[in-house]
Amino acid sequence: MRKIILLTLICLSSNFISNAQPTPLLKDTVGVFYQKLEDSINKIVDDFPSNFNHIRGEKVATHTFCSAWQSTANIPGFEHGIIFMEPGNSYEHWVYKALLISSENRETTLNSYYDQYLKLRQIKLHCCVTQLSEDIDYLGDYNATWKTLMLHNDKDKAFKKLMINLRYHESTGSATSDVYLYIQSTDD
Numbered sequence: 377m378r379k380i381i382l383l384t385l386i387c388l389s390s391n392f393i394s395n396a397q398p399t400p401l402l403k404d405t406v407g408v409f410y411q412k413l414e415d416s417i418n419k420i421v422d423d424f425p426s427n428f429n430h431i432r433g434e435k436v437a438t439h440t441f442c443s444a445w446q447s448t449a450n451i452p453g454f455e456h457g458i459i460f461m462e463p464g465n466s467y468e469h470w471v472y473k474a475l476l477i478s479s480e481n482r483e484t485t486l487n488s489y490y491d492q493y494l495k496l497r498q499i500k501l502h503c504c505v506t507q508l509s510e511d512i513d514y515l516g517d518y519n520a521t522w523k524t525l526m527l528h529n530d531k532d533k534a535f536k537k538l539m540i541n542l543r544y545h546e547s548t549g550s551a552t553s554d555v556y557l558y559i560q561s562t563d564d
Contacts, residue, residue, distance in 0.1 A: 412452045413451065413452050413453070413495060413499070414498075414499050414500065416449060416450065416451045416452060417451060417496075417499050417501070417540075417559075418499075418501060418502050419431065419449045420447070420449050420451070420457070420472055420559055421501055421502070421503060421535075421538065421540075421559060422502060422503065423449070424470075424503075424534065424535065424538055424559065424561075425532040425534035425535065427461075427468065427470040428447070428459045428470055428472055431447050431448045431449040431459070431472075432445040432446075432447070432448070432459050433445055433446040433447060433448040434446045436458065437460075441463050442460050442461060442462065442463070443460065443461065444458050444459065444460040445458065445459045445460070446458060446459075447459050447472060447474075450474070451474055451557065453476065453492070454474040454475060454476050454557060455474060455475045455476075456474070457472050457473060457474035458472075458473055458474075459471065459472050459473075460473070469560065469561055470560065470561065471558060471559070471560040472558065472559040472560065473556060473557070473558050474556065474557045475554065475555070475556055476488055476489075476492055476554075476555040476556065476557060477554065477555050478552055478553070478554045478555075479552065479553060480551045480552055480553075482546065482551075482553045485544065485553040485554065485555055486518075486544060486553070488555055489518060489542065489544040489555045492542060492555065492557075493520050493542055496520070496522075496540070496542060496557075502528070502531075503524075503527065503528060503531045503532075503535040503538065504524045504525070504526060504527045504528055504531060504535050504536075504538065505524075505525045505526045505528075506522035506523060506524055506525055506538075506540070507522065507523055507524075507525040508520065508521070508522050509521050509523070515545070515548075516546060517543055517544060517545045517546075518543070518544040519541060519542070519543050519544075520541070520542040521539060521540070521541045521542075522539070522540040522541075523538070523539050523562060524536050524537070524538045524539075534561075537561040537562050538559075538561065538562070539558075539559075539560055539561065539562040540557070540558070540559050541557070541558040541559075541560070542555070542556075542557050543555065543556050543557075543558065
């Protein structure tokens with residue numbers, strides 16, 4: 377009897393799924409824009425082991441502790457990315473950073489964060505399989521963080537420290553909110 381009920385439920389659900397309308401998530405992640413998004417992310421991530429040397433463009437800033445370069449690889453929908461080195465205790469900490477949106481309309485900014493989050497969840501990286509964690513930090517920032525779970529065959533071991541972070545941030549003392557994407561190494 378249980379087998380018949382289970383089989384009936386499977387048939388009904390498969391019929392429902394085949395007749396269902398495509399979800400906005402699936403609609404947004406097919407086609408030229410999505411492929412460009414995945415290709416752009418992979419181009420940046422593939423250059424991660426070399427500290428983004430191959431995608432560094434013109435130097436845009438030099439400070440005592442940090443220099444920054446314009447990126448030659450950009451992500452569709454984001455402003456031009458920058459590459460910089462954060463001083464670390466015992467290692468160089470290279471970061472790719474790109475702004476998705478900065479707005480005084482927090483609802484628009486938060487919606488952009490969720491839209492981009494759904495698109496990034498569908499990305500397949502050339503280097504590795506990642507694990508997603510989500511949290512709200514002590515500043516109230518929304519974070520979606522992907523860290524390397526497993527390397528693909530014959531990939532550089534530097535990818536083990538790869539971290540991709542999508543961050544929604546509301547500025548204190550200001551009405552603006554921002555969404556940034558960071559590609560960098562973990563502190564682990």
